[in-house]
Amino acid sequence: MRDALLARLHTHLHSLLPSARLRPQALPQLPSVSLWLMDDLMREQALEPAVINALMDAPPYWSFCWASGQVLGAWLRDHPQWVAGRTVVDVGSGSGVVAIAAAQAGAARVIACDVDPLARVAVSLNAAHNGVTVELSDDLEQCLALADCVTAADILYDRDNLGLLARFRAGARKPAVMLADSRIPDLNPDGYTRLGQQQALTWPDLGESREFNQVRLFQAG
Known part of the structure; x- marks a missing residue:
């Protein structure tokens, strides 16, 4: 099972960067979670323009x-009462770090919702690697109808996603929402309370601008 999931992810990575590979790595700010992530080898190579374009596309x-995933995952570790015994929907799961942290913190049910089928493969791989159960979905409306809590980390790299913040809270269940963002410094969404700001790096370190190392946490509901 693990080998089949890894093979699928590597097939995609190698179409972009033939020498790329994934390896399990413990997270600096959340060592209880280990994820299959890009090897540092990627950062040591001068990439051809065609490869850069493919990666951007x-x-x-x-x-x-x-960075925001690490911070939000660590927050759930330190505040398990927020998810314990509840159904948690993690939106835009990516690697699955927040979903896995929610499961470790005692959530009764965790659903990772992501439109990217390869992200869902990665979540499945990483959840199994950490010994937790995470369900997968690409149907946001169906997921929100089940949610007691919604988590989302760094989904606002696309400003079109700002509308999701109101949508998270509009369902009949009125779920609590925990949001982490490093992309919009002046973010002040209606109905959300800013809890604070923490510094973090994307892992492996991409050498991003320092402004993207500042993660702001918001809570609603």
Whole structure:
């Protein structure tokens, strides 16, 4: 099972960067979670323009653990009462770090919702690697109808996703929402309370601008 999932992810990565590979890595700010992530080898190579264009057209978000995911996962570790015994829907799961942290924190049910089929493969691989159960879905409306809690980390790299913040809270269940973002410094969404700001790096370190190392946490409901 693991080998089949890895093979599928590697097939995609090798179509973009033939020497790329994934390896399990413990997260600096959340060592209880280990994820199959891009090897550092990627950063040591000068990439051809065609490869850069391919990566930009179809970025493998799931092969990195983004800064906001680490911060939100660590927050759930430190505040397990927020998810314990509840149904948690993690939106835009990517590598699955937040979904896995929610499961480790005692959530009764965790659903990772992501439109990218390869991200869902990565979540399945990483959940099994960490010994937790995470369900997979690409149907946001169906997921929100089940949610007691919604989590989302670094989904606002696309400003078109801002509308999701109101949508998370509009369902009949009125779920609590936990949001982490490093992309919009002046973010102040209606109905959300800012809890604070933490510094973190995407892992493996992409050498991003320092402004993207500042993660802001918001809570609603």
